[in-house]
Amino acid sequence: MNQIADILKLAREAQQQNVDAVLATVVRTEGSAYRRAGAMMLICADGRSVGMISGGCLEPHIIKRAFWLTRNGANVQVYQTGDDIEYTENGEAKAAAKEETSKDDFLNVDFHDEPDLDLDELNFGLGCNGRVHVLFERLTTATALLDVIGQVRGTQQLVKIATLIRSASRQNSNPELQIGMRVNLDDYTESGQITTIGANGIGTNRIGTNNSLNQSGSDASNTLINTVEYLAQYELGDKNAEYVVLKDDDNDDNVNLTTEWLVQRLESQIRLLICGAGNDVMPLVTMAKLQDWHVTVVDSRAQYATRMRFPQADEVLPLALEDTDTLLKLSDNAAVALMSHSLSQDRARLAVLLAHANHYQYLGQLGPRYRTERLIEEISATNVNPAGLSVGINKLHYPIGYKLGGDGPEALALGIMAQINAVMHNQASPAKCVDLANSDIAMMSHA
Numbered sequence: 001m002n003q004i005a006d007i008l009k010l011a012r013e014a015q016q017q018n019v020d021a022v023l024a025t026v027v028r029t030e031g032s033a034y035r036r037a038g039a040m041m042l043i044c045a046d047g048r049s050v051g052m053i054s055g056g057c058l059e060p061h062i063i064k065r066a067f068w069l070t071r072n073g074a075n076v077q078v079y080q081t082g083d084d085i086e087y088t089e090n091g092e093a094k095a096a097a098k099e100e101t102s103k104d105d106f107l108n109v110d111f112h113d114e115p116d117l118d119l120d121e122l123n124f125g126l127g128c129n130g131r132v133h134v135l136f137e138r139l140t141t142a143t144a145l146l147d148v149i150g151q152v153r154g155t156q157q158l159v160k161i162a163t164l165i166r167s168a169s170r171q172n173s174n175p176e177l178q179i180g181m182r183v184n185l186d187d188y189t190e191s192g193q194i195t196t197i198g199a200n201g202i203g204t205n206r207i208g209t210n211n212s213l214n215q216s217g218s219d220a221s222n223t224l225i226n227t228v229e230y231l232a233q234y235e236l237g238d239k240n241a242e243y244v245v246l247k248d249d250d251n252d253d254n255v256n257l258t259t260e261w262l263v264q265r266l267e268s269q270i271r272l273l274i275c276g277a278g279n280d281v282m283p284l285v286t287m288a289k290l291q292d293w294h295v296t297v298v299d300s301r302a303q304y305a306t307r308m309r310f311p312q313a314d315e316v317l318p319l320a321l322e323d324t325d326t327l328l329k330l331s332d333n334a335a336v337a338l339m340s341h342s343l344s345q346d347r348a349r350l351a352v353l354l355a356h357a358n359h360y361q362y363l364g365q366l367g368p369r370y371r372t373e374r375l376i377e378e379i380s381a382t383n384v385n386p387a388g389l390s391v392g393i394n395k396l397h398y399p400i401g402y403k404l405g406g407d408g409p410e411a412l413a414l415g416i417m418a419q420i421n422a423v424m425h426n427q428a429s430p431a432k433c434v435d436l437a438n439s440d441i442a443m444m445s446h447a
Contacts, residue, residue, distance in 0.1 A: 003292065004051075007041075007051050007146070010044065010048060011146050015139070021044045022138055023142035024062055024066060024134050025039070025041075026132055026134055027076060027134065027165050028165065029130060030130060030131040033130045038240060039053050040053070043063050054132060066136060074136060074137035074138075074178070075135075076135050076136075078132070078134075079134065141180065145161075148161070149266055152268050153269055158266060158267055160232075160266070161182050161183060162228070162231045163181070164180065166259070182196060183197070185231055185232040227259055227261075231261060234263055240264065246261070272334060275299070275319075275327075275336065275340055275346075276337075277297050277304035277306075277310070278340070280412060281339055283409050283410045284409075284412075285310055285312050286413075289313075294314050295313045296314060296330055297310050297313045300340075322348075328359060331353065333360065335364075335423070336364070337364050337400060338353075340366075347375050350376075351379045354389045357391040363396050363397065364396070364398065364400030365397070365399070372396075376389075401419050402419045
């Protein structure tokens with residue numbers, strides 16, 4: 001979720017200034033879409049906004065209508081970006097040609113209540129042929145989610161949640177099934193208790209345990225138990241978010257509940273540890289922060305590792321070569337770039353990291369191949385278990401970064417960012433990354 005830092009910052013400011021706001025979240029996409037499920041945008045009543053849920057085509061329309069759409073609570077709207085959609089005179093979208101698409105899948109609000117709305121803006125005939133499902137909710141209810149995201153970023157502890165997008169039942173709607181309700185799936189796994197993410201944050205608004213809900217006699221409540229139990233065991237795999245539809249197979253005509261959910265794994269920021277504080281590190285820090293990564297710069301030379309030189313970095317630390325405990329702590333589950341231009345520094349850092357290959361997600365060494373091979377030979381010769389270094393050596397990317405062309409620190413930083421992104425998002429194997437780094441042409445995937 002890029003731009004999340006700006007969203008969290010603006011949300012805090014809006015609360016402090018008592019300014020109302022609306023959070024728009026992509027909860028499902030169909031066909032071609034610029035942003036994936038989980039992308040967010042925050043719109044304030046005073047005109048400020050941050051984040052994006054499309055490539056810029058939907059944002060003006062959403063900013064104009066966000067507060068009107070949430071006048072009666074949270075709801076989901078669906079936007080069509082194809083060029084084959086038609087609208088009625090009052091702005092309602094006509095049914096699509098696809099048989100499985102219902103009227104609810106389209107923009108079907110009576111816009112006569114909005115005298116200032118420019119109906120021409122409703123037809124997003126952009127040729128993308130996709131649909132974007134967007135959940136709108138006021139900041140007063142969305143604050144709990146943003147608080148949890150902030151906690152994940154601070155603690156590095158992932159949280160799996162489910163957000164209700166739609167529910168349909170033959171019986172009257174159940175008050176427990178409100179559009180936009182969120183369930184902490186990790187908490188259910190541990191306690192067997194359904195815990196919503198409510199107005200006071202996670203761990204509040206406990207709906208109840210299996211036994212207490214069963215005793216309530218509510219068929220919808222019992223179905224909710226089964227639904228949450230299933231979602232708690234749902235495997236996302238490499239995805240961070242997925243749309244899930246669940247149907248109750250009970251033959252009781254009073255139930256037949258269908259629910260649609262967005263299942264998300266709220267992940268922490270990518271953490272980048274840069275060992276070295278030379279001038280060529282500066283553009284790398286800038287690019288990493290543009291990606292909303294958490295960046296730490298360390299160097300054994302205190303005169304280089306200063307906040308003045310790296311104002312954008314989250315942490316800048318002078319780190320002694322013998323302080324292996326701090327090095328391992330900072331590199332835990334992180335991407336590590338060795339860029340000190342110092343043989344003694346690189347040798348010391350590399351020796352520790354090669355021996356702890358399962359500790360970090362990415363390791364890259366700056367410099368020509370022969371220089372790194374010399375370091376590896378020296379480290380292997382003095383290591384009591386040289387065979388144990390093989391895993392780390394196979395995981396090491398050297399020379400660091402993709403060879404994309406260009407010259408200077410900025411081009412180097414771009415190649416490093418591309419390679420780390422590919423590795424961290426499982427877009428290329430470590431062996432492939434090494435091959436690309438030494439080839440004349442680097443192929444990049446935008447999948």
